[in-house]
Amino acid sequence: MIRFTPEQIAARCAQDIPDGAYVNLGIGMPTEVANHVPAGREVIYHSENGVLGFGTAPEPGTEDPDLINASKQYITMQPGGAFFHQADSFGMMRGGHIDISVLGAFQIAANGDLANWSTGSEIYPPAVGGAMDLAVGAKQLFVITRHTHKDGTPKLVERCSYPLTGASVVSRIYTDLAVIDITDNGFQVIEMHGENSLDEVQQLTGARLLPPA
Amino acid sequence: MIRFTPEQIAARCAQDIPDGAYVNLGIGMPTEVANHVPAGREVIYHSENGVLGFGTAPEPGTEDPDLINASKQYITMQPGGAFFHQADSFGMMRGGHIDISVLGAFQIAANGDLANWSTGSEIYPPAVGGAMDLAVGAKQLFVITRHTHKDGTPKLVERCSYPLTGASVVSRIYTDLAVIDITDNGFQVIEMHGENSLDEVQQLTGARLLPPA
Amino acid sequence: MVNKIVDSINEAIGPISDGATVMCGGFGSSGIAFNLLDALLEQGARELTIIANNAGVGETGVAKLLREHRVAKVICSYPRSPGSIWFERRYEERAIDLELVPQGTLAERIRAAGAGLGGFYTPTGYGTELAKGKRTEVIDGVGYVFERPLAADVALLKASQGDRWGNLVYHTTARNFNPIMATAATTVIAEVSEIVELGALDPESVVTPGIFLDRVIEVDQVFV
Amino acid sequence: MVNKIVDSINEAIGPISDGATVMCGGFGSSGIAFNLLDALLEQGARELTIIANNAGVGETGVAKLLREHRVAKVICSYPRSPGSIWFERRYEERAIDLELVPQGTLAERIRAAGAGLGGFYTPTGYGTELAKGKRTEVIDGVGYVFERPLAADVALLKASQGDRWGNLVYHTTARNFNPIMATAATTVIAEVSEIVELGALDPESVVTPGIFLDRVIEVDQVFV
Numbered sequence: 001m002i003r004f005t006p007e008q009i010a011a012r013c014a015q016d017i018p019d020g021a022y023v024n025l026g027i028g029m030p031t032e033v034a035n036h037v038p039a040g041r042e043v044i045y046h047s048e049n050g051v052l053g054f055g056t057a058p059e060p061g062t063e064d065p066d067l068i069n070a071s072k073q074y075i076t077m078q079p080g081g082a083f084f085h086q087a088d089s090f091g092m093m094r095g096g097h098i099d100i101s102v103l104g105a106f107q108i109a110a111n112g113d114l115a116n117w118s119t120g121s122e123i124y125p126p127a128v129g130g131a132m133d134l135a136v137g138a139k140q141l142f143v144i145t146r147h148t149h150k151d152g153t154p155k156l157v158e159r160c161s162y163p164l165t166g167a168s169v170v171s172r173i174y175t176d177l178a179v180i181d182i183t184d185n186g187f188q189v190i191e192m193h194g195e196n197s198l199d200e201v202q203q204l205t206g207a208r209l210l211p212p213a
Numbered sequence: 214m215i216r217f218t219p220e221q222i223a224a225r226c227a228q229d230i231p232d233g234a235y236v237n238l239g240i241g242m243p244t245e246v247a248n249h250v251p252a253g254r255e256v257i258y259h260s261e262n263g264v265l266g267f268g269t270a271p272e273p274g275t276e277d278p279d280l281i282n283a284s285k286q287y288i289t290m291q292p293g294g295a296f297f298h299q300a301d302s303f304g305m306m307r308g309g310h311i312d313i314s315v316l317g318a319f320q321i322a323a324n325g326d327l328a329n330w331s332t333g334s335e336i337y338p339p340a341v342g343g344a345m346d347l348a349v350g351a352k353q354l355f356v357i358t359r360h361t362h363k364d365g366t367p368k369l370v371e372r373c374s375y376p377l378t379g380a381s382v383v384s385r386i387y388t389d390l391a392v393i394d395i396t397d398n399g400f401q402v403i404e405m406h407g408e409n410s411l412d413e414v415q416q417l418t419g420a421r422l423l424p425p426a
Numbered sequence: 427m428v429n430k431i432v433d434s435i436n437e438a439i440g441p442i443s444d445g446a447t448v449m450c451g452g453f454g455s456s457g458i459a460f461n462l463l464d465a466l467l468e469q470g471a472r473e474l475t476i477i478a479n480n481a482g483v484g485e486t487g488v489a490k491l492l493r494e495h496r497v498a499k500v501i502c503s504y505p506r507s508p509g510s511i512w513f514e515r516r517y518e519e520r521a522i523d524l525e526l527v528p529q530g531t532l533a534e535r536i537r538a539a540g541a542g543l544g545g546f547y548t549p550t551g552y553g554t555e556l557a558k559g560k561r562t563e564v565i566d567g568v569g570y571v572f573e574r575p576l577a578a579d580v581a582l583l584k585a586s587q588g589d590r591w592g593n594l595v596y597h598t599t600a601r602n603f604n605p606i607m608a609t610a611a612t613t614v615i616a617e618v619s620e621i622v623e624l625g626a627l628d629p630e631s632v633v634t635p636g637i638f639l640d641r642v643i644e645v646d647q648v649f650v
Numbered sequence: 651m652v653n654k655i656v657d658s659i660n661e662a663i664g665p666i667s668d669g670a671t672v673m674c675g676g677f678g679s680s681g682i683a684f685n686l687l688d689a690l691l692e693q694g695a696r697e698l699t700i701i702a703n704n705a706g707v708g709e710t711g712v713a714k715l716l717r718e719h720r721v722a723k724v725i726c727s728y729p730r731s732p733g734s735i736w737f738e739r740r741y742e743e744r745a746i747d748l749e750l751v752p753q754g755t756l757a758e759r760i761r762a763a764g765a766g767l768g769g770f771y772t773p774t775g776y777g778t779e780l781a782k783g784k785r786t787e788v789i790d791g792v793g794y795v796f797e798r799p800l801a802a803d804v805a806l807l808k809a810s811q812g813d814r815w816g817n818l819v820y821h822t823t824a825r826n827f828n829p830i831m832a833t834a835a836t837t838v839i840a841e842v843s844e845i846v847e848l849g850a851l852d853p854e855s856v857v858t859p860g861i862f863l864d865r866v867i868e869v870d871q872v873f874v
Contacts, residue, residue: 020428022637042427044591044637048753049677049823052635053591065680065873066824072678072731079625080591082632083822085829085857086677086703087541087761090754094542094774095609097637118779125741126750128780129703129728133754136773137542167777167793233652235861255651257815257861261529262453262599265859266815278456278649279600285454285507292849293815295856296598298605298633299453299479300537300765303530307550307766308833310861331555338517339526341556342479342504346530349549350766380553380569534767544771544787544794546762563768565798570768574789595854630819631855 002194004176006146011036012193013102013144013174017043021099024048024134027071029144030102044080046098048130050089053081070130090130093137101138103131105145105173107160110186110207112170114143115162128165135166147175147204154206156180156187177201185210215407217389219359224249225406226315226357226387230256234312237261237347240284242357243315257293259311261343263302266294283343303343306350314351316344318358318386320373323399323420325383327356328375341378348379360388360417367419369393369400390414398423430592430642431621438615438643439465442580445498446471449536449581449607450478450488454507457600459584459617460648463487466582467494475499477536477578479529479603483509486650492516501576503529528556531573533606539575540609540638547572581611584647585634588618589625592639593632601633608638617645654816654866655845662839662867663689666804669722670695673760673805673831674702674712678731681824683808683841684872687711690720690806697722701760701802703753703827705729705737710874716740725800727753752780755797757830763799764833764862771796805835808871809858812842813849816863817856825857832862841869 004012006029014036017023024046025031037043046052047069054069055078063074092098107115117131135141148154156173172190173180178201179190188210192201202209217225219242227249230236237259238244250256259265260282267288271277276287305311320328330344348354361367369386385403386393391414392403401423405414415422432438439462442448448466452458466474467490474497481500482489491497492512500522505513516522527535528550538546547570551557561572583604585594594616596604608614616634621644656662663686666672672690676682690698691714698721705724706713715721716736724746729737740746751759752774762770771794775781785796807828809818818840820828832838840858845868 044428046637047823049680049826051629051823052637053629064822067822068678068680077629077822079623080589080593080627080636081629082593082627082635083629083820083825084635085825086753086757086827087830090757091537091541091609092635092637094754094772095540096542097540097609123742125730125738125748127728127730128750128752130753132752132778132780133774136776137754163779164777257652259861260599262456262602264599264853265861266853277598280598281454281456282599290598290853292847293813293817293851293860294853295817295851295859296596296601296853297859298601299529299533299603300606303533304761304765304833305859305861307530307548308764309766310764310833336518338506338514338524340504340506341526341528343529345528345554345556346550349552350530376555377553534765538770541758542773543758544773544789544792546770547768549766549768565768568768598854628855630822630857631852633854 001177001200002196004193007032009144009174009176012179013142017041017100022046022097024098024101024138026103026134028104030104031071033102046092048089050084050086051081053078090133093133096137096139098138100140100142101134102142102144103134105143105155106162107155107157108143108170108173109157109160112168112182113160114165114170115160117165118163120163131165135169140171141169142172142174143170144174147177154204157206177204214390214413215409217406220245222357222387222389225392226355230313235259235310237311237314237351239316239347241317243317244284246315259305261302263297263299264294266291303346306346309350309352311351313353313355314347315355315357316347318356318368319375320368320370321356321383321386322370322373325381325395326373327378327383328373330378331376333376344378348382353384354382355385355387356383357387360390367417370419390417429590430639431590432641432643435461435465435643438462438641439469442466442469442471444471445473446579447475447477449578449611450476451583451602451604451607453479453602455650457584457602457604458487459582460487461617461645462582462615467491472496473498475501477501477576479503480507481505481510481513483507484650489513497522499523501525501527503527503532526556533603535573535576536606536610539577540606543575545572545574578611579613581607581614583608583614583616585616585618587620587622587627588616588642589622589627591624592636592642593627594634595627595631596633605634608634613640614638615641617643619647620644653814654863655814656865656867659685659689659867662686662865663693666690666693666695668695669697670803671699671701673802673835674700675807675826675828675831677703677826679874681808681826681828682711683806684711685841685869686806686839691715691718696720699723699725701725701800703727704731705734707731707733708874713737721746723747723749725749725751727751727756750780757827759797759800760830760834763801764830767799769796769798802835803837805831805838807832807838807840809840809842811844811846811851812840812866813846813851815848816860816866817851818858819851819855820857829858832858837864838862839865841867843871844868
């Protein structure tokens with residue numbers, strides 16, 4: 001089977017970020033999406049800690065120690081950027097002003113439920129951060145993830161067993177095997193990478209896949 | 214009887230504005246209070262339309278047409294002032310950050326109820342503006358008013374007959390006849406102007422006055 | 427490329443349907459987008475619901491819309507001002523509906539719509555006529571009124587400077603309702619006295635980030 | 651004369667009681683008042699409730715308070731970070747209570763306290779574990795969780811510049827929770843890297859008006 005690398009998944013997702021979009025990229029693999037947006041598109045990035053219009057990582061030695069993104073990485077500003085406080089920042093999310101939020105996932109259910117903040121562990125202290133606000137607020141929520149857990153169990157499932165981040169929130173899923181939309185009828189395959197067949201992908205999926213049109 | 218002029222009422226009220234107070238002065242007679250605050254006290258004025266730390270009226274010809282107070286009069290800024298939007302401005306009020314609000318009144322009840330926004334007229338369109346927010350939010354609400362309506366009927370009453378601005382909100386009343394606190398026991402006279410007697414003032418008052426201590 | 431700057435006032439006002447809800451920035455005569463309001467009059471939409479602090483004075487802005495029978499309803503805190511003759515006339519004629527909202531509640535309802543909240547409890551107006559028919563609740567001994575978010579189809583803003591991303595700064599108390607209305611309408615249009623290059627506005631001082639804006643137009647400011 | 655500037659860090663932190671609730675500005679390592687947190691440690695108050703986005707990393711700030719057994723409860727959105735060893739240890743020991751709040755809800759609850767609201771409905775967390783035991787309501791087809799305001803006894807802020815009235819500006823993303831916490835505590839204390847003359851800050855650009863501040867102190871900024 002064709003399995004996209006994380007970079008390839010991010011690059012595929014980046015194709016769907018249109019010119020002029022306001023985009024929030026979650027911690028981890030989603031951050032990689034910014035490196036693959038096609039040339040000529042002007043995308044304005046939002047980070048939950050109160051910034052719009054940030055740019056690439058600073059040259060080593062030029063970091064502003066106060067200026068970071070949600071992943072606590074140093075960033076730079078683009079001309080046209082703006083700072084604001086945390087209540088205004090989350091108002092932007094919840095108020096539907098962010099066009100696209102890209103998040104990772106533990107599980108995605110066929111009805112668009114997302115689980116990505118807690119494995120339900122009793123030992124490990126929980127942390128939610130902005131995940132639930134991001135899940136609920138953006139006009140479109142893209143998930144980028146490997147199709148299965150490391151042990152091969154499906155991440156795309158009929159119903160999430162992990163605690164939910166948000167109910168019926170996901171729009172589209174980019175995995176290492178396929179691009180899949182959430183529809184009223186469940187998981188709708190949009191495209192499969194390389195020569196992957198529906199049967200192959202279906203076997204690694206915990207709920208029914210509708211074939212591409 | 215000794216009857217204070219509006220200017221004298223405002224001057225008496227101004228004595229009780231302490232150094233360093235954050236003060237919102239309502240439209241009309243309350244605005245006059247600023248002209249009588251004793252020298253040496255630094256008072257920071259708030260106006261509902263999004264400004265703290267404004268100063269006196271501008272010299273004619275130097276007006277900034279955008280820079281006005283709640284009464285729509287041109288103002289100037291003091292060093293240290295700040296602008297903010299209407300939601301933040303009313304957050305300051307409701308959140309209890311304004312030390313003193315000074316308002317006019319149609320009626321004040323012995324339990325601190327205030328009526329100052331509507332006479333209940335069916336003909337005249339109503340307008341409330343910031344009156345209800347000012348009534349509810351400031352740490353102390355001072356009312357400055359003539360003791361009676363022009364026809365001699367009391368403004369200080371057992372229960373307001375006009376529509377309320379706020380329930381149990383008034384702290385102290387400055388009238389042309391006396392200074393009166395709202396207490397758990399009702400109207401408590403703090404001082405009477407000149408040689409006014411309790412009996413004389415009581416006759417012009419619609420609820421029982423407790424004598425000064 | 428993101429470019430929210432438009433060249434003509436008619437392009438700025440764009441299509442506005444009959445029956446639309448329109449937020450108008452301003453307090454007194456400060457911070458009102460008079461050019462956009464004139465363009466709205468010319469554009470011709472009728473049966474408008476106007477959300478604003480005041481309801482227009484003289485023959486300007488919202489007063490002109492009222493005079494020309496374009497307004498079905500006004501949602502505001504202080505419609506009656508010296509010179510609000512067209513509001514008063516249409517009100518007396520019962521030609522318009524009025525929803526009177528305490529000013530802080532008006533501001534907070536607009537902010538709530540922009541921030542995606544479902545409603546909030548405010549102490550303002552509790553125990554008064556303006557709370558009649560509304561859900562109330564006593565929480566920890568304080569009485570509150572439940573208020574719902576207030577959104578609009580269009581917001582007409584006045585700012586001092588703007589750039590092609592739609593970032594805005596305001597001048598003194600002309601800020602007033604403009605930044606919160608910027609967050610609460612489907613289409614947000616600002617008239618500015620100056621368009622500046624992207625990057626000319628200090629990111630620390632931008633009051634309205636461009637994310638909220640749809641169109642920006644440079645105009646000669648009008649003061650009345 | 652209004653003068654909120656104090657000269658010593660001990661005077662700045664002032665008296666803080668055992669059992670006090672303390673808001674700490676910051677996100678990640680940006681915008682944290684490390685000097686004030688050190689002073690709080692030295693001051694000695696115990697059984698503190700800490701309200702912050704994170705729960706400290708390494709041996710700095712809130713982590714030090716946790717290490718020295720000064721903290722009874724943490725209210726935050728993201729306590730677990732690389733290096734949050736003292737939080738994790740105290741959590742595993744069940745020596746502290748944790749109230750986990752989605753970050754936007756945390757911010758909004760703080761703002762609601764500062765703005766005098768009795769609570770609000772947010773869509774965030776609806777249908778999740780973090781809404782368990784909370785009042786929920788479906789309004790116009792959207793599910794919301796009812797959230798209450800969150801206030802504190804003390805707020806410890808970091809800003810870049812301040813004046814004697816307590817006006818503050820921040821530097822880049824060090825702004826984060828600081829301006830909203832400024833509105834929501836009984837006593838509000840800011841460390842700044844520079845005290846400036848009254849009037850030096852542009853009134854258009856002041857982020858936290860001095861009305862919210864009690865004490866301001868100039869410090870050497872600490873970055874970790």
